[in-house]
Every structure is written in structure tokens, then in C-alpha cells.
Amino acid sequence: MLCCCFFMLHFVCRSSCENVKFEPVLTIDTMNPTVKKVEYAVRGPIVQRAVELERELSEGMKKPFAEVIKANIGDAHAMGQQPITFFRQVLALCSYPELLNDSTFPEDAKSRAHRILQSCGGNSMGSYSASQGIDSVRQDVARYIERRDGGVPCDPDDIYLTTGASDGIVTMLKLLVCGEGAARTGVMISIPQYPLYSAALAELGAVQINYYLNEETCWSLDIGELQRALDEARQYCNPRALCIINPGNPTGQVQSRECIEDVIRFAAKERLFLMADEVYQDNVYAEGCQFHSFKKVLFEMGPEYSNTVELASFHSTSKCYMGECGFRGGYMEIINMDDEVKAQLTKLVSVRLCPPVPGQALMDLVVNPPQPGEPSYDNFIKERTATLSALAQKAKLTEQVLNTVQGISCNPVQGAMYSFPRITIPEKAIKEATDKGQQPDMFYCMKMLEETGICLVPGSGFGQKDGTYHFRMTILPPNDKLQILLNKVKEFHQRFTQQYS
Amino acid sequence: MLCCCFFMLHFVCRSSCENVKFEPVLTIDTMNPTVKKVEYAVRGPIVQRAVELERELSEGMKKPFAEVIKANIGDAHAMGQQPITFFRQVLALCSYPELLNDSTFPEDAKSRAHRILQSCGGNSMGSYSASQGIDSVRQDVARYIERRDGGVPCDPDDIYLTTGASDGIVTMLKLLVCGEGAARTGVMISIPQYPLYSAALAELGAVQINYYLNEETCWSLDIGELQRALDEARQYCNPRALCIINPGNPTGQVQSRECIEDVIRFAAKERLFLMADEVYQDNVYAEGCQFHSFKKVLFEMGPEYSNTVELASFHSTSKCYMGECGFRGGYMEIINMDDEVKAQLTKLVSVRLCPPVPGQALMDLVVNPPQPGEPSYDNFIKERTATLSALAQKAKLTEQVLNTVQGISCNPVQGAMYSFPRITIPEKAIKEATDKGQQPDMFYCMKMLEETGICLVPGSGFGQKDGTYHFRMTILPPNDKLQILLNKVKEFHQRFTQQYS
Missing domain, CATH: 3.90.1150.10 (Aspartate Aminotransferase, domain 1)
Structure with missing residues (x-):
């Protein structure tokens, strides 16, 4: 009863005293100014x-x-769009392992669930994983990348599982930002761009360097335009990274292999850290178009490039044929990253403990789907x-x-x-x-x-x-x-x- | 074959040319200096x-x-520790809704799953939710808080679902940081503290203000010590927030109601934004100890406080009796936040799209577990x-x-x-x-x-x-x-x- 009176008093007072100015500690004028600049x-x-x-x-x-x-x-x-049945069966099995005794679930779903659970502490998705992600999932991601890239080797230690691709992109940008004034880090992004990039750069206080895609030639990327943007930006900041979205968002273009080679040469020449957002890698529709990963092209260009160009590439469970956005699964692969920086990256991701384990499990299924001969393959x-x-x-x-x-x-x-x-x-x-x-x-x-x-x-x-x-x-x-x-x-x-x- | 040669060349060259110095774009000397200061x-x-x-x-x-x-x-x-059966049953049903036809699942688990799925776009956990979190989950959280706090009202619009409590804490700290030099935001944290706080403050470049808990009196919090720490800090920064962990991590103390009142009075007098980390709210063991939420105490202190003290409190699916760390579920409740700042908060969280939906579903189950009379209640x-x-x-x-x-x-x-x-x-x-x-x-x-x-x-x-x-x-x-x-x-x-x- 006493309580009730208090609450009534609270609301009465709140409305009747409205002309008495209550000045909060945190106001639009005293909040973080970089957050205000964020747009999405x-x-x-x-x-x-x-x-x-x-x-x-x-x-x-x-x-x-x-x-x-x-x-x-x-x-x-x-x-x-309907989820892939196999993926959801495995997730249900991992969520409630009692179902491993249920004869209606296919054997390959059960063995996949068993393998995932064995990699979890206490055989439970409720345990934290390693901050970089579950070991066996990172191994599966590495094998997937090797298959996708025609045998280019991939080291599981270069894989970091993430909370959707956005998380990985923001983390990488965070590592890159330093300096003040004309020495401030600049990051090149395409225009049109996916606004996660501009939002993250605003929040980090980095300089956004715009390069324009060419609408007249199906949103293609022109190296001359990259050069123009870079040269102009060098007058007021320190350009250090180049972001590419391929296939393009929002523009839907698919980059040719030649274009990717040109971009890599440009990054090598101009000493830019490459970030390749490849979350739509399975979403290629137009005849004559094909997805080429930056990693593959980089390695096929030979050691002059593959030993020197730093690359982070990003993938996710949210797009392609699976469209599992809500699970916030993803990974990034980092190539030629300095060992000390990599140790800093590992430390940084550990503060947030780990990416959501169900998203990691889903990422595992995406990179290791049913194989020919397995019961779920045809479906x-x-x-x-x-x-x-x-x-x-x-x-x-x-x-x-x-x-x-x-x-x-x-x-x-x-x-x-x-x-x-x-x-x-x-x-x-x-x-x-x-x-x-x-x-x-x-x-x-x-x-x-x-x-x-x-x-x-x-x-x-x-x-x-x-x-x-x-x-x-x-x-x-x-x-x-x-x-x-x-x-x-x-x-x-x-x-x-x-x-x- | 051509490919293979390239890769061999890559590795041969990499090892044989080791004395040729490759200077990466991103090195320990040119990376973000605030990231280097992070420790966890x-x-x-x-x-x-x-x-x-x-x-x-x-x-x-x-x-x-x-x-x-x-x-x-x-x-x-x-x-x-074993997961709660009911929680995992519902998660399995949400993951693979075919199971809704399985007669071995209890009806209350099915109806809970049904309700969660109905709140998901396309009835799928694979859809993005609203960035603030699923509406019906936020409503359930609000009702839980009202029950927990003996009827103190809670508005679902003040609830933000998060990716574990860590995510909410970092987001709130991010909003608070501004100013340079002696005007830089300072944040008071207990020593010993949970190192997420020091890590986040280091990354944000905010000033960490240490107040010491008193080991001799079972790690109790002393207002005199808060005052000492604040007065000293005012000489070199702008203290704006006070963080409390109750029950304490790593120290395990449970704050008395009187202590919480004192802290609230202190925050009101000194104009500090309060952050209450209450993730261990169900983990109280000692006789005579009881968990009191800051929200409840604040409101019971009457409108002088409940209308003016800004508070963010945090909870999670990771601790208490559920221990579901891997799902990264959590929420925060914000009280007396300025409307414009709240709009900025909502915008900020939208950049990361949404917290993982399985974690949101789990949070829903934690705040809305089986009720007396339901089939799963006894178990x-x-x-x-x-x-x-x-x-x-x-x-x-x-x-x-x-x-x-x-x-x-x-x-x-x-x-x-x-x-x-x-x-x-x-x-x-x-x-x-x-x-x-x-x-x-x-x-x-x-x-x-x-x-x-x-x-x-x-x-x-x-x-x-x-x-x-x-x-x-x-x-x-x-x-x-x-x-x-x-x-x-x-x-x-x-x-x-x-x-x-």
C-alpha cells in the first residue's frame, strides 16, 4: 500500500511539476559527439x-x-523465405540434445550436432566459446575457404568468428584508426555504400573517403576514380584502408576478376589495408558473372602481392541462400596481419567474451553443409x-x-x-x-x-x-x-x- | 596445376625472402592506441x-x-551445470517449428514457442528483430521487473535487449563519453572491478575513477570513499557516471538496502548517471542477504529521486540459475533518460541491426518461466x-x-x-x-x-x-x-x- 502511494506520487509529481526544469546529467549537448554523427x-x-x-x-x-x-x-x-531444413534440425538438436534419441531426425544432422556439441564446453551451446570462435568451426571455415578458392591454403588461426559481418567490420576499422588532424586515419568506401561503413567511421572519428562507382557502366569500380579520391584525401588525412563490397550493396554489381586484380595492385602500390565485404558471395545471378574472392585473386597474383597485401574479408550467415540474419553469425579471415596486431585483435575480441554460439553453429553448417551420399544432401x-x-x-x-x-x-x-x-x-x-x-x-x-x-x-x-x-x-x-x-x-x-x- | 605452383612459390618465397623486410600498413606502432591500452x-x-x-x-x-x-x-x-529443460525445449521448438507437431513436447513449451515465433518476422528466428529487441519480449521483461520490484511500474519502451550485459554496458558508456583534457568524462568504478569496465573505458578514452571496496567489512561500499574518489577526480576530469556491481564481481558481496539508498543519494547530490550491473540478481546465498534492485530502491525513495536520478540497469541470461552464456542474451532498463539521448541510443543500436534472436528468446523465457499449474512448472x-x-x-x-x-x-x-x-x-x-x-x-x-x-x-x-x-x-x-x-x-x-x- 505504501509502495502504491509512492508510485502514484511519482507520476502525479512528474506531470504536475513539469515546469520545474529537471536537467539530466546526460543530454544531447553533453553526450558523445561522435555518436550524434552516426547515421544508419x-x-x-x-x-x-x-x-x-x-x-x-x-x-x-x-x-x-x-x-x-x-x-x-x-x-x-x-x-x-524458408530456412534450410537441415540447418534448423541441427540447431534444434544442439539446443535440446535429448532429440539425439529421436529417430525422426536424419543421421547426418545428428552427427553434425554431436560434433558441434563436442566442441562446446560441457557439451552445451550455453557455454562461452573461445573468443576467436569454436576451434572446430574455424577449422571447417578454413576448409570451406580452401574449397571455394580452388585450393588456396587457409589457416584456421586466421579465422575469427563474429557476431554477423558487421561486428567484424567494425572491429577491423577500430584497429586501423589513429592519429589526429591531417594524420588521422582515412578509410576509402564506395559511394553508394552500405551505411554501416559511414556509421562506424563516424563513431570512430575516422575520415570517410568517398570513391564513386560508375552508374553508367553498371556500378563498376574505376581505378582512376580510386586514384582521384586517394590523391585528394592525402591532403587532409592519412588514408590507410580501402573497403570493397562485392557483390555490391546497395548496387548489385559483381566485380570482374580483372577489376579485383587492379584493386589489389592499387592497394599494394598505395599501401592500403584491404577490407573485402563478401557477404553476398553466393548471390550471383547475371549470366557471365562469377564471384571471385579477394583472397583467391590475391594469392593467384603471386608472392609479390600475396606476401605483402594485408586483407580482411568478411562473410555472414545472414545472406546468400540461408538468410539467417537473426542468428548473428559470421566470420572474418585476415591475411598478412602483423603478429603483434593480431595479438591485439585477439585481446580486443576477448573483452566481449565470444560471438553467440548458436550463430557459430549455424556458420559451421553453412561452410560444411550435407555432402553427396548423406541422407540430407538431396533435400x-x-x-x-x-x-x-x-x-x-x-x-x-x-x-x-x-x-x-x-x-x-x-x-x-x-x-x-x-x-x-x-x-x-x-x-x-x-x-x-x-x-x-x-x-x-x-x-x-x-x-x-x-x-x-x-x-x-x-x-x-x-x-x-x-x-x-x-x-x-x-x-x-x-x-x-x-x-x-x-x-x-x-x-x-x-x-x-x-x-x- | 598453375594454381599449385603459385602457392608453392608463395611459401617458398615467403620463407626464403625472410630477411627482406615487409612493412605492413597496420603495425603495433600505427594501430589504434586506445585498443592497445585495453586489458581483460x-x-x-x-x-x-x-x-x-x-x-x-x-x-x-x-x-x-x-x-x-x-x-x-x-x-x-x-x-x-545442466541447462533448464524447459528453456531448451522452447529453443528447439523455435529453431525447428516442425517439432510443434511432436507430442512429446509439453504444451506450455509449445505455446511459449508459438508466441515467440509469432513475434518474429516470417515466424522465423532467422529474421532480424527490431534493433531495441522483439516487442513482446520487452513487454515480458517489463512485467518481470514489475513483479520483481513489488509493483514499481516499468515501461517496455525503457527496455533494450542486448548481446549479453557487456554489450549494454559498453553502449551506455559510449553515450556518456565526451570532452577533452580536464573536461574528459570520468566514470567511477569499484576496485576490485569486473575488467569489462576498465577495458571499455580504456577503449573509449574515458577516465577511470577508482573507488575501493572495503575488504575488512566484507567488500562493503563506503560513501566516504566514493566522496574521496570523486573529489580527487574532479581535479583532472569530469566525473559523470557511477558504476555499481551488485551482487559483486569478483568480490561476491550483496549490498544492503541502506547502502543502495546512500549510493542513490550520493548520485543525486553529485549529479552522476548511475549504472547498476545486476546480472547476479538471483545469485544470493548468505543468510540475511537479499537482492534489492536499484530501480526499486530509487522509486521507493520518492519523486525527489525517482524523477531525477538517471539509471541504467543490466541483466543477462548468462548467470543466475540458467548460466546460458553462449546465447549472449541480456537487457538493459533505462530510467529518466533524456528523450533526445534515448533517440540517439535507439539509432546507435540500429547500426548493429539487432541482438541475436535466440538470445532474445532465451531472455524471454528467463523473465517468463513456467507458471504454477503449467505442465513444466514443477520440473x-x-x-x-x-x-x-x-x-x-x-x-x-x-x-x-x-x-x-x-x-x-x-x-x-x-x-x-x-x-x-x-x-x-x-x-x-x-x-x-x-x-x-x-x-x-x-x-x-x-x-x-x-x-x-x-x-x-x-x-x-x-x-x-x-x-x-x-x-x-x-x-x-x-x-x-x-x-x-x-x-x-x-x-x-x-x-x-x-x-x-
Whole structure:
């Protein structure tokens, strides 16, 4: 009873004393200024509004649409993609090992679960693992990389398991940042980029060096542009690293082997630490395109490069055919890292104890899936193929439909999970947006959300050439839904253009 | 074939050209200097050596012991503690929902799994959740806190799910850090402390302000000492936050209600943001001791405090009776945080997308376990009680046995999972350690590891008063093993003392 009075008093006082100013210790003016500079458009204001709209719909409010479609983020399962049965069977077995006695589970799932559990302290996924990740998982990752790269050797000691690829990328950037003023570390990132990079650089207080991908040639990377960006940046910072996303996010291009060789030569010549974000390595759709890992190309260029160029490459359980974002699994491989720095890296990751063990288990399954002759093999191949060929179809469909719209122009989605079409925004709309203090493509996407329920991310969240506008849209919705979505985008664009012409 | 030649060339060249100096971009001299300052003793050199010893044992090398016992880290399952059956059943159901048709699973486990899956995009744990965490889980956390705190209201919007408690703690510290020189943010932490705090402060470049717990009065916290530490620190930094670990790690004390009130008054008077690390809230063993949450005490002190003191408190799935460290589940509750800062917090956590969803699911089960009348209730209570009472026994046993050893003096383990006894190290040993450039208690623990296979953490890794030495030892090994371990520690200490006397 006494307690209740206290709480009532608390709330009464709180509302009745509102004009008495309570000045908190932590305010927007006294908080970490680098955190304020962080931006992350993929989950920005558009997505917050989408969540509000969903709530309003569920509360029965009338809207010009029946559901919100979140095409803002590469979240495959949320868009209806089914998990790989084998992976989930093994995870269930690892979670509740009593099931190892259940005869309905296939033997290969059981033996995989058994092996994972044997590598866990007390045979439980509830134990911490080594901070670098479970030994046997790192061994499996190394063997996977060797197979993928046609025999290029891989040392499990160079593998660090991570909490999704984001964790690895931020950790690597953290190691690289030092110096002040003109000596401050600069990091080269593509524009358009995935905004994790800009967010991490802002938080670390590093200098972001933009190099522009060439939209006219299917978002290709041009060494001349790298050189321009680097030369300019050398006047005000110390460029030390070059980040590449291949296949591209948000741009969907797949780099040619020649291009990768050029980038490696450039990094060697200019003494840049290479970071290769390869989380979409299985998401390659366009004919004639093929994924080449930076590691493989580096080693095939011979010792002049393979002994001297420092490389960190990143992979994840979140994309490709598995789409297991929620488990936050991933790994990074580091090549030619100085031994003392590596010891510092190992120490740094130990502070957070370990990546989530279920994510590590899942990463293990991704790099060591069912093999020919094993009971789950046929079904695994069937499921994987179905997902990847559906994605390939949807990539094609997206490009085709968007290119039928006057004022939208979309490069082929060669890989990854997104289209990043260029949109023409009428002058009157640009003016109205500017008057509201909004980016024109933010204005466009917000209007599309309110009118159609479709949630996209404006190009300004990824960066784009001045005066050009884009949006990023995932290709993940199921085929029929994607068709509807594309038609709605088409109609919206036509309406919008008419309204502001 | 061509490939093979390349690789051979790579290795031949690498070894034959060793005297040609390859200067990497990233070296110990050019890496982030704040990372170099990070230390984390719980996984430091002693543990690395323990891992090596394990490998050597498995390779058949002769040692004076048959196995390495890792009593360095609160890793319950690795020490044989069994997971709660209900939790693991639900996790298996969520991982592989086909099992919802399996009649051997209890109905309450199924309905819990069903509810969790319904809150996941596409009904899959493979989807990203909201960055703040799954809505329904945050609601369950809020209800748990209200029950725990005798009805003090809790708003789910104040709950952020995290990747273990460490993640939340680092995130909060990150928000608080600003200023340069004498205006740099200072953060008060207890000594001895859990080294996550010192590591995070070092990485963020914040100023660590030490306040000493009083070993003579069972590691109690004295407000006079807080005042001393604060007054001194104000001369060289801007103290903004006060961190409390209750029940204590590594020191095992449980704070009295009066002490918590005093701390809150102190924080209010001195304008400090309070951070309460309460991950051991269910680990209270000593008679007369009880866990009081800072939130509850704050609200019961009335609006003068409950409306003005900013508080973040932290919990985790890793400790208490569940010990599910590997899932990296946790939450934080924030009270009286400025709205603009809260928006910045939400933005900041969105960059990492979301905490691992299996860890979120587990957190949900911890705050919403089986209820009376549900089929799993009796077994849940039985398992929880067995674990907690075994821990209470082991806490007592540890204290008793250690206090029989001359030169070891151990405070009662009132709560948490560790003993932190004081050890007398002979002058000759101190000298030998100092000559080797080692802390004397590191020298002691390393010697114990080599001779007995027991892996402890030296007190210097947590901080201690100058001239005093300690080690941290978990109370987690099973009873019979713990007994053996304690006897070995006893014998070692006697031998060591004799050797250096």
C-alpha cells in the first residue's frame, strides 16, 4: 500500500511539476559527439514511420493500403523465405540434445550436432566459446575457404568468428584508426555504400573517403576514380584502408576478376589495408558473372602481392541462400596481419567474451553443409537451388519492370539482394522537399510509404552523386508480392511525377 | 596445376625472402592506441597458457596433473551445470517449428514457442528483430521487473535487449563519453572491478575513477570513499557516471538496502548517471542477504529521486540459475533518460541491426518461466532450486576450505559466483616476480596453473589495494571436483609459501 502511494506520487509529481526544469546529467549537448554523427538509413525515419503505420493498421485505422511491405532491408525470412531444413534440425538438436534419441531426425544432422556439441564446453551451446570462435568451426571455415578458392591454403588461426559481418567490420576499422588532424586515419568506401561503413567511421572519428562507382557502366569500380579520391584525401588525412563490397550493396554489381586484380595492385602500390565485404558471395545471378574472392585473386597474383597485401574479408550467415540474419553469425579471415596486431585483435575480441554460439553453429553448417551420399544432401540441394533460382528470377523481374517506368532507370541486378534504380524527381518536388528541409529522395520515399505502404530506403542514405536520386529496394518478397509491389511503385512514380510536373 | 605452383612459390618465397623486410600498413606502432591500452584479465595470458596446456595434455605430454580446471570464468555449463529443460525445449521448438507437431513436447513449451515465433518476422528466428529487441519480449521483461520490484511500474519502451550485459554496458558508456583534457568524462568504478569496465573505458578514452571496496567489512561500499574518489577526480576530469556491481564481481558481496539508498543519494547530490550491473540478481546465498534492485530502491525513495536520478540497469541470461552464456542474451532498463539521448541510443543500436534472436528468446523465457499449474512448472522449480542450492553450498564450502589455509583469507561469498580471497605472498616470491616483470599474483597463479592445472585469475586483473594480493576463483565446479580443487589450491599455497620462505 505504501509502495502504491509512492508510485502514484511519482507520476502525479512528474506531470504536475513539469515546469520545474529537471536537467539530466546526460543530454544531447553533453553526450558523445561522435555518436550524434552516426547515421544508419536502413533503419532510419522511414522505417520508424513504417512501424507506426503497421501499428495504426492493426488498431483499425483506415489507410490507402492493407499492409506495409518492408522492402528496406535484406531480411529474407521476414519476406517469407524458408530456412534450410537441415540447418534448423541441427540447431534444434544442439539446443535440446535429448532429440539425439529421436529417430525422426536424419543421421547426418545428428552427427553434425554431436560434433558441434563436442566442441562446446560441457557439451552445451550455453557455454562461452573461445573468443576467436569454436576451434572446430574455424577449422571447417578454413576448409570451406580452401574449397571455394580452388585450393588456396587457409589457416584456421586466421579465422575469427563474429557476431554477423558487421561486428567484424567494425572491429577491423577500430584497429586501423589513429592519429589526429591531417594524420588521422582515412578509410576509402564506395559511394553508394552500405551505411554501416559511414556509421562506424563516424563513431570512430575516422575520415570517410568517398570513391564513386560508375552508374553508367553498371556500378563498376574505376581505378582512376580510386586514384582521384586517394590523391585528394592525402591532403587532409592519412588514408590507410580501402573497403570493397562485392557483390555490391546497395548496387548489385559483381566485380570482374580483372577489376579485383587492379584493386589489389592499387592497394599494394598505395599501401592500403584491404577490407573485402563478401557477404553476398553466393548471390550471383547475371549470366557471365562469377564471384571471385579477394583472397583467391590475391594469392593467384603471386608472392609479390600475396606476401605483402594485408586483407580482411568478411562473410555472414545472414545472406546468400540461408538468410539467417537473426542468428548473428559470421566470420572474418585476415591475411598478412602483423603478429603483434593480431595479438591485439585477439585481446580486443576477448573483452566481449565470444560471438553467440548458436550463430557459430549455424556458420559451421553453412561452410560444411550435407555432402553427396548423406541422407540430407538431396533435400539440401533442392532447397538451396530453389531459393537461389527464385532470387535470380526476382532480380530479373525487378530490373525489367522498373525499366518500363519513364523516369526510373535500373541497372541489372547482377548479384546481392537489392535494386538501386535512379529516379527522376521533378523540380517542383525537389523544391517542396528542400523547403521542408528534406532530401528529395527521402521526400519521395516517405510519400510512397504513406500512399502505398511500401517501405524503401532513399538513395541519400547510401550516398550518390550530387543531383542524382535513387532508392534501394530488396528483391526478396515472394514472386507474386514482388510483382504487386513493382506495379505499385510504377503507379506511384507516375502519379508523383504527374503531381509535381 | 598453375594454381599449385603459385602457392608453392608463395611459401617458398615467403620463407626464403625472410630477411627482406615487409612493412605492413597496420603495425603495433600505427594501430589504434586506445585498443592497445585495453586489458581483460579474465581471458588473459593465464587462460592462453591453460589452453596450451590442454593441447599439450591431449597430445600426450606428461604433466603433474591429468586435466586443466578452468575456474577463471563464470561459465556454468562448461563446469557441468545442466541447462533448464524447459528453456531448451522452447529453443528447439523455435529453431525447428516442425517439432510443434511432436507430442512429446509439453504444451506450455509449445505455446511459449508459438508466441515467440509469432513475434518474429516470417515466424522465423532467422529474421532480424527490431534493433531495441522483439516487442513482446520487452513487454515480458517489463512485467518481470514489475513483479520483481513489488509493483514499481516499468515501461517496455525503457527496455533494450542486448548481446549479453557487456554489450549494454559498453553502449551506455559510449553515450556518456565526451570532452577533452580536464573536461574528459570520468566514470567511477569499484576496485576490485569486473575488467569489462576498465577495458571499455580504456577503449573509449574515458577516465577511470577508482573507488575501493572495503575488504575488512566484507567488500562493503563506503560513501566516504566514493566522496574521496570523486573529489580527487574532479581535479583532472569530469566525473559523470557511477558504476555499481551488485551482487559483486569478483568480490561476491550483496549490498544492503541502506547502502543502495546512500549510493542513490550520493548520485543525486553529485549529479552522476548511475549504472547498476545486476546480472547476479538471483545469485544470493548468505543468510540475511537479499537482492534489492536499484530501480526499486530509487522509486521507493520518492519523486525527489525517482524523477531525477538517471539509471541504467543490466541483466543477462548468462548467470543466475540458467548460466546460458553462449546465447549472449541480456537487457538493459533505462530510467529518466533524456528523450533526445534515448533517440540517439535507439539509432546507435540500429547500426548493429539487432541482438541475436535466440538470445532474445532465451531472455524471454528467463523473465517468463513456467507458471504454477503449467505442465513444466514443477520440473522447472526443481531444476532451478537444485542449481541455486548447489551454488549456495559451494559458496559456503569455498569460503570454509580457503579459510583453513594459513596465508589465505576469504570473505563470505554472499552472492554471485566467485570467491576473491586475499593471499599472502612471501617477499622472496614478490622479488622473483618483480625481477621477471610480473605482478606477484600473476606469478603465483601462473605457477599454480603449471603445477596443478588449476586456472585462476590474479587479483591484479581486477584491481586491488597496493600491497595486497588476491585471486578470483569461480565456485562453479561440481561439488566433488570443487573439493579436490580447493584441496589442491591449499596444497599449492602451502608448498609455494614454504618454497619462498
